[in-house]
Structure formats: structure tokens, C-alpha cells
Amino acid sequence: MTVATLVMHDLTQLPAYTFLAWLFLGLLCAIVLYLIIRTLYAVSRHQICVAGH
């Protein structure tokens, strides 16, 4: 969705798409960063690669 919005921004140059592109890119970065932190936290607590997962 982020890439599609970036492409639409490129094609139309509409301010709405510029805003949405920044919003989605920011959200995407925040989500991936959050997941990296959660994964590293789980690794540090030895909660990953355990039986039953």
C-alpha cells in the first residue's frame, strides 16, 4: 500500500498522496521497528526457538 501510494504521488503530484505517502511510510517504519524490538526482546529472554512454537 505504501509503494502504491508513492507511485500515485509520483504520477499525480497531488498533495493528498504526498501526505498519505509520508503517513504510510512513517507507519511502516514504526511497525517494522516495533517488531524488530519485540523480536530482539524475545531473543534476549530465550522465548524464541523453543519447543511447541
Added chain:
Amino acid sequence: MTMHSRLQNLPVSFFSTVMGLSGLAIALQRADELWASSPALGNVVALLSLLVFVVLLLCYGVKVVRYPEQVIGELSDPVKMSFGATITVSLVLLSITTLQLAPALSKALWMTGAVLHLVYTLYALNTWIHKTDFEIRHMSPAWFIPVVGNMLVPVAGVTYASPEISCRVSCACLSICPGGLTLFRWRR
């Protein structure tokens, strides 16, 4: 817990981390092209995702050699089986992230990923249709991974192969979803 038992329990779904990082890299690379606002950030994330993939592939390769029964169990499990496609989807995504960075590597990744993903999609479809111990409660959003992964093949595919191949892969993906799921529900 020992290193051996950790390796034994390394889930194939761990490759989804590469999918997430590659997706972020593609978006950042695209933003970089448009705004020049995040110079090299997209490429850094692309290289990071490649590094994570190599490390995971080595670890999972050791698991395949040492604990083949665990791998077979994982790839025949009704729920975990779909996550096997995260390896091939990662290859296809990495071919997109390296499209400008390293075209030769990108082409090799795309060819390997596209062929392996097609094989895995056929394996998954065959299992869903013919295996009798699958139940309706085993259906999960993860089932979309092998099927929807085909939608990514044309992204780099139009650069490395004829557009007809990309078109057929996309059409196959679009037709598998409704057809396959309807067939599965009917057979249960």
C-alpha cells in the same frame, strides 16, 4: 536450553523477518527515488535484509541436515506448512531490493526464487487438495503466503523475463485464491 535444541526448534516462519525488512527496503528505495529524502537508507535496509536471509538460510540449512524429521514435520503440518513459502518469497523480494544495487545478483535471486516458489505453490496446492487429514479449522491467513507470493514474481520479472510470463504468473495467482479455497471448502 542448548544450542542444539534451539536449532532443532528454529521455525521456518523466521524467514518472514526477511519479508518485512525487504518490504521496508522497497518502500524506502522508492521514496528515495522520489524525494531523495532518505539517501542510501533503503539500500542499507536492503543489505540488512540480505544479511539476515543469509544467516537464517545457513542456520536452517544446518537444521535440514541435522534434524530432517523436524523439517519434514514442519513442512507437512497443516498450519506451519504455509510458512515454508516465506523462504521463496524472501528470495523474490530480495531480487526486487537488489534490482538497482546488484543486477546480476538480483537476476540470480529472481530466477531461483521464481522457480522454487512455483514448485512450492504446486506442493501446497497439491497438499491442500489431496491430503485427507486437513480440516476447515486449519485454514488461516498464512495459507495466502504461497499463493500471494506469486504476485511478487512479476515485479522484477518484467526486467528479467518476457512480460507474458509475468502476466501468466499474476493470472495464476488471482485464479488460485477463489478456485482453490472454494474447492477446499467443498471437499470438507
